[in-house]
Amino acid sequence: MICNPHKISFVFGLACFIASVTNAQTPADNPALKIYRATPTKINDLVNTKLDVRFDYAKHYLYGKEWVTLKPHFYPTDSLTLDAKGMDISNISVVKNGKNIPLKYVYDSLQLKISLDKKYTSAENYTLYLSYTAKPDELKVKGSAAINDAKGLYFINSNGADKNKPIQIWTQGETESSSAWFPTIDKPDQKTLQEISMTVPSKYVTLSNGKLISQKPAGDGLRTDTWKMDKPNAPYLFMMAVGDFKIYKDKWKDKEVNYYLEPAYAPFAKQIFGFTPELIGFYSQKLGLDFPWNKYSQIVVRDYVSGAMENTTATLHGEYVQKTAREMLDGNYSQGESTIAHELFHQWFGDYVTTESWSNLTVNESFADFSETLWAEHRYGKDEGGAHINENRLAYLNSRDARTKNLVRFHYADKEDMFDVVTYQKGGCILNMLRNYLGEDAFFAGLNLYLRQNALGNGEAQQLRLALEKVSGKDLNWFFNQWYYGAGHPELKIDYKWDEASKTQFVYLNQTQSGQTFTLPMAIDFYVTGKKERRQVWMKDKADTLSFKLASKPNLVNVDGDKVLLAQKTDNKTNEEFVFQYFNAPLYLDRWEAMNALMGKQGDAGARKVILAALKDKYYGLRTLAIRNVNLNSDEVKQAALPELTNITRNDPNNTVKAAAIIALGKLKNPADLTLFRNALNSQSYAVQGAALNALAVQNPDDALKLAKGLEKDNKGTLTQSIVMLYTTKGSEAELPFVTKAFNEAGPQAKFNVMQGYISMLGKINDTQQVNTRVDAFKKLAIQYKQYGVDQYVMGMLGELKAQKQNQAKNADAALKTQLDAQADYIAKAIDEIKAAK
Known part of the structure; x- marks a missing residue:
C-alpha cells in the first residue's frame, strides 16, 4: 500500500499534517504500547475460499454465500474462530457428502466461535458453508493515517445523486477489513486459494484477483462474473471492484496487463500506465524472478480511503493517478508514477511473500518504498533516484517521534500505527544502505533467495537477514540489530584539519545522539x-579520528561519498569546499548539500556562483530549489539572476520550473513583466497558468479576478488552487460557488490547504444558509479525521470565524445582527458537536 503521507503530493500529504498533531498528543506512557503484539497463533489454516456475492445498492448491503475449506495447522481441533465484522449470519454448516449439516456457533459481532462436528487432524480438510449479510456502513470502525477508513466494502454514489461522480463498488482489505465483507481468518500469515462470483448489473465491468473464468447472464439485467486465483494469497489482498470502467489491454510477455479507468480518462490510459510492462520486466530482471502471477491489472476508483493498494494481480489506485494529457504536463516522478512502481513491487514483496505479522510490515512496505528509488534511477537517472531517496530521508528525519520507534516492533498501540514514516521512508533508506554495503549483485541475489525460500508464504526480517548472509557470506547481525531492531539514527558531526608538515588530512567524526552508537561503514x-581518491572506513565508536596521508591538501573531503547514510549530518566544510563540491562531486545529494549550505550566504562570491549556476542545473528539482532561494533582495544577485529567470519562464523544458520562475518574478512587482505573465496564461500547463495568475494578482488583483473568471471553464491542479486562493482573499459571495465546488472535489490534503482561506471568505458572507452549509462541511471533515487531532485545527479556525461574526454583529443593523448572531450560534454548536464526537 502507498500511504505516503510516502508520497508527498498526495498520500502522505495528509498524513504528514496529521502526524504533526498526533505526535504531539501521543502519551509516552500509553498502556497499549506495553502490550506485546505476538504473531497470530495458527490453529486452523485457510485452504480455499469460494464466495458468491450480490449487492444491494440502496441499503449498501452485500448478500454472501461462502464455502471455506480449512485444516488444523498442527494440533487436532474441534473448533474454529472466523473474523466476521458486523454481519447478519443466517447459516453455518459443515459440508458432508454434498449436504450442509448445521453447526453451533457464538457470534459477538466481530468473531464467529464455531463448534465443529468432530475433532479434525492436520491431515484432514473440512469445508464450511456460510450464508450472511455484510453491512459495512453500519460498522463502527476506525482507520489510520495510511487508511482513513476500515469498513472493507464501499458503495460510491450508489443512488446516482451526484451527477459528477460514477457509481462504483470497491473493497479495501488492509489491514484486517476483508472480514467486513466475508468471514475469514483475517491475518496476514494466512494464505488461501480463492474464487469470487459477483452478480452485478450487466452494464458494469468487474475486476477481482486472478483470472475471469466465466460471465453468465443472471436475469433481470444482471450478470454473474467469476474470478479465480490459482495461487494462494492473504485474505487482506482479496479485492472486488464494480463500475463503469473502460479497459485498456496491454501485455507483458504472454500475460495480460490491463488498465481500468473511467470513460473520460480512457484516452489517456497509455500515458498514465503504459510504462507498466517495462516496469514488470525491469523488476523481474533485477529480482531474478519473473512476475509470479497470471495477470496484472490496475484500476482507478473514486473516494478511495488511501493512496493505492497492492491487491494480488489487481492493484487499486485512488483517483489522483487519473489525469488528462494537460494534467500530465505538470507531472513529476513523485506524482503517480512512483505509486505505480511501489504497488507493482508489492506483487513480489507483500503478495508473493507476505509479512507474517504487522510487526514485520517492513518486509512489505520498506521494499515497496525502496523500489520507487530503484525505478527512478533506472528510468530517469541517478539524480531522480537521489532526489527520491532524499525526500524519504528528510520525511523521516523531520518526523518528531520517529526516532523512538524500531523498524520491527512488537509493541504498538494499534496495528494501523505500523503504517508510518519508519516503516516506509526510513525502511526504504535502510534498504538503500544495505544495497550499497553488500553491492548490487549480492543484494539482489539475496532478495531472490528470500523470495524463493518463502514463495507463496510468509516472511520476516530475520529470514531476509539469513538470505542475504547466505549469499554474501557476511555477518549482518550488527546491521539488523541497529537498523531493524533498534530505533533512531546517528547525528553525525564532521570536522576537518589539514597538517601541511606531515601532508596528513584529519577527519573527526562524532556521533552526538544520546543512546546507542551506530556502526557506520562509509566511503x-x-x-x-x-x-578523486576513495577510502573505505568503518566508524564503530561515538568519536573517531581518522588520518590520511595525501600528496597535497585536498580541495574537498567528501564523507559518505555514496550519499547513503541515514544520518543527521553537521558537515563543517568551508564555503570554498562546498562550492567545489557543487561543481565537482557527482551525485544529486552532493549538489543539494552544497546548495543548502550556501543559500543563506549569497553575499559570498562563491556561494552566489553556486546558486546562479544551479538555476541551470541538469536536474529540474535543483533548478526549482535555486529559483525558490535565490536572493532577489540583493541587487547584485538580482542583476545576475533576472535574465536567467526570464529565460526559464520561456524555455525551460519542465513546467514546474517555469512556474517557480514566474512566481519569483511576480514577487518583484515589475510592471515590465506583466506581458510575460499574460502570455503565460495561454500555456497548456496548469502549473504555469496558476503561477501567472498569482503573479498578476500581486500587481493588479482586480485584473486577475477578471482573468480568473475566464479560466474557470478548464482548470485543474495548481491552477484551481490559484483561483481559489485569489477568490478567498479578493473575491466576494459571487465567487463562493467556485470555491465550494473546488473544496468539495478536493482530496483531504487539498481541503486542508484551502480551508483557512475558505473560512476567511465566509467572514464576508452574510447569507446564513450559505455560511451554515459550509460550516457543516468543515464539521464533517473535523469529525472524520478527529482521531488524528484534525478537530483541534478545524475548531480553532471555526472559533476565529465565530468571533468575527460576533464582532460584525456589534455594528450591524437589527436585521443583519439577527443573522450574524444566528451564524455565530450555529458555529458554536458545530464546535460543540466536534468536541462531543467519538
Missing part, C-alpha cells in the same frame, strides 16, 4: 589535484 572521497 570517504578525497579530491586532490584534479583526481
Whole structure:
C-alpha cells in the first residue's frame, strides 16, 4: 500500500499534517504500547475460499454465500474462530457428502466461535458453508493515517445523486477489513486459494484477483462474473471492484496487463500506465524472478480511503493517478508514477511473500518504498533516484517521534500505527544502505533467495537477514540489530584539519545522539589535484579520528561519498569546499548539500556562483530549489539572476520550473513583466497558468479576478488552487460557488490547504444558509479525521470565524445582527458537536 503521507503530493500529504498533531498528543506512557503484539497463533489454516456475492445498492448491503475449506495447522481441533465484522449470519454448516449439516456457533459481532462436528487432524480438510449479510456502513470502525477508513466494502454514489461522480463498488482489505465483507481468518500469515462470483448489473465491468473464468447472464439485467486465483494469497489482498470502467489491454510477455479507468480518462490510459510492462520486466530482471502471477491489472476508483493498494494481480489506485494529457504536463516522478512502481513491487514483496505479522510490515512496505528509488534511477537517472531517496530521508528525519520507534516492533498501540514514516521512508533508506554495503549483485541475489525460500508464504526480517548472509557470506547481525531492531539514527558531526608538515588530512567524526552508537561503514572521497581518491572506513565508536596521508591538501573531503547514510549530518566544510563540491562531486545529494549550505550566504562570491549556476542545473528539482532561494533582495544577485529567470519562464523544458520562475518574478512587482505573465496564461500547463495568475494578482488583483473568471471553464491542479486562493482573499459571495465546488472535489490534503482561506471568505458572507452549509462541511471533515487531532485545527479556525461574526454583529443593523448572531450560534454548536464526537 502507498500511504505516503510516502508520497508527498498526495498520500502522505495528509498524513504528514496529521502526524504533526498526533505526535504531539501521543502519551509516552500509553498502556497499549506495553502490550506485546505476538504473531497470530495458527490453529486452523485457510485452504480455499469460494464466495458468491450480490449487492444491494440502496441499503449498501452485500448478500454472501461462502464455502471455506480449512485444516488444523498442527494440533487436532474441534473448533474454529472466523473474523466476521458486523454481519447478519443466517447459516453455518459443515459440508458432508454434498449436504450442509448445521453447526453451533457464538457470534459477538466481530468473531464467529464455531463448534465443529468432530475433532479434525492436520491431515484432514473440512469445508464450511456460510450464508450472511455484510453491512459495512453500519460498522463502527476506525482507520489510520495510511487508511482513513476500515469498513472493507464501499458503495460510491450508489443512488446516482451526484451527477459528477460514477457509481462504483470497491473493497479495501488492509489491514484486517476483508472480514467486513466475508468471514475469514483475517491475518496476514494466512494464505488461501480463492474464487469470487459477483452478480452485478450487466452494464458494469468487474475486476477481482486472478483470472475471469466465466460471465453468465443472471436475469433481470444482471450478470454473474467469476474470478479465480490459482495461487494462494492473504485474505487482506482479496479485492472486488464494480463500475463503469473502460479497459485498456496491454501485455507483458504472454500475460495480460490491463488498465481500468473511467470513460473520460480512457484516452489517456497509455500515458498514465503504459510504462507498466517495462516496469514488470525491469523488476523481474533485477529480482531474478519473473512476475509470479497470471495477470496484472490496475484500476482507478473514486473516494478511495488511501493512496493505492497492492491487491494480488489487481492493484487499486485512488483517483489522483487519473489525469488528462494537460494534467500530465505538470507531472513529476513523485506524482503517480512512483505509486505505480511501489504497488507493482508489492506483487513480489507483500503478495508473493507476505509479512507474517504487522510487526514485520517492513518486509512489505520498506521494499515497496525502496523500489520507487530503484525505478527512478533506472528510468530517469541517478539524480531522480537521489532526489527520491532524499525526500524519504528528510520525511523521516523531520518526523518528531520517529526516532523512538524500531523498524520491527512488537509493541504498538494499534496495528494501523505500523503504517508510518519508519516503516516506509526510513525502511526504504535502510534498504538503500544495505544495497550499497553488500553491492548490487549480492543484494539482489539475496532478495531472490528470500523470495524463493518463502514463495507463496510468509516472511520476516530475520529470514531476509539469513538470505542475504547466505549469499554474501557476511555477518549482518550488527546491521539488523541497529537498523531493524533498534530505533533512531546517528547525528553525525564532521570536522576537518589539514597538517601541511606531515601532508596528513584529519577527519573527526562524532556521533552526538544520546543512546546507542551506530556502526557506520562509509566511503570517504578525497579530491586532490584534479583526481578523486576513495577510502573505505568503518566508524564503530561515538568519536573517531581518522588520518590520511595525501600528496597535497585536498580541495574537498567528501564523507559518505555514496550519499547513503541515514544520518543527521553537521558537515563543517568551508564555503570554498562546498562550492567545489557543487561543481565537482557527482551525485544529486552532493549538489543539494552544497546548495543548502550556501543559500543563506549569497553575499559570498562563491556561494552566489553556486546558486546562479544551479538555476541551470541538469536536474529540474535543483533548478526549482535555486529559483525558490535565490536572493532577489540583493541587487547584485538580482542583476545576475533576472535574465536567467526570464529565460526559464520561456524555455525551460519542465513546467514546474517555469512556474517557480514566474512566481519569483511576480514577487518583484515589475510592471515590465506583466506581458510575460499574460502570455503565460495561454500555456497548456496548469502549473504555469496558476503561477501567472498569482503573479498578476500581486500587481493588479482586480485584473486577475477578471482573468480568473475566464479560466474557470478548464482548470485543474495548481491552477484551481490559484483561483481559489485569489477568490478567498479578493473575491466576494459571487465567487463562493467556485470555491465550494473546488473544496468539495478536493482530496483531504487539498481541503486542508484551502480551508483557512475558505473560512476567511465566509467572514464576508452574510447569507446564513450559505455560511451554515459550509460550516457543516468543515464539521464533517473535523469529525472524520478527529482521531488524528484534525478537530483541534478545524475548531480553532471555526472559533476565529465565530468571533468575527460576533464582532460584525456589534455594528450591524437589527436585521443583519439577527443573522450574524444566528451564524455565530450555529458555529458554536458545530464546535460543540466536534468536541462531543467519538
